Amino acid sequence: MKRNEQDTDQLTRALMQETVEKPSSELNSRIMAFLLKKAPQKQAFSIKKSVSAGQLFILFVVYMFVIAGGLLLMQKQSEDLSELMLLLKQLFPIILTVAGGVSFFVLFGLLDEWLQQHGYKIPQEE
């Protein structure tokens, strides 16, 4: 008596069950190494560590106060406010240059980070 199609299929399935072939353990890492070498460096997420405009302004104000405080310490014996104001007026360009320089440094750092996040890169020569 011939067995039915279902039995035959069931038997064939059972016989074939363990015939899965196993590739080498390095196959996955080899493929990934190839793909990661070719893929552009994109991140799935980024940790925000940049300084906001408000924080930058506060930093600038703090610079000014620290410098002014330093000058006050230097001039602690002088009780003549007008002399102090004159001194500040003379030193103001230097103070502004230093504070401006530091701010520009921070600004260019932020700009560079923004450009990188938006995919602007200097083309690398291979």
Add this chain to the structure above:
Amino acid sequence: MEERKWIDQILAGDTQSFSCLIAKYEKMAYTLAFRLMGNKEEAEEVTQDAFIKVYGALDTFKFESKFSTWLYRIVYRTALTALRQQKIFTDYDEARPEELTEDEMDSASSLLERNDRREIISNVLKILSSDEAMLLTLFYLEECSIEDIRQITDLTVSNIKVKLFRARKHFYEKLQQIMRTETMSLL
């Protein structure tokens, strides 16, 4: 579906997630490649090339079929390219082979209780032609439907059914031959 989540992550730029897809499908992709190529080194090369093609074409996959069907089609086509062939299937023959005999079925059933059945069955699959081994693997091991196999190979449904029937017949014939030979050598 896991694949959808991984594919979305990969397309968003997380290349590392592709490793999860590879881990899930590498054995079956490799098994299919091995059936077609016949040796380990070429099968690995075909599998690697296929996965790289899958990665490159991931943005074109719209979940209109199962991911596995799409992957196996790429593996199949990559293997054909490596074999430098347009097809591996012999010409379509409508004549259906004979049914399996009781002896053939009994020989096969007795094999289920043996510890070395894996080795014997693997040897039988190596003796079969690559198209027959591949069809048996897709239908009985990976449990692809006839429609899935049609999408992978571009054969017609009726062609697949006849070839599968024939492949199964040859499989049992060879199995019985091997077991008879074994019995004779023991006597």
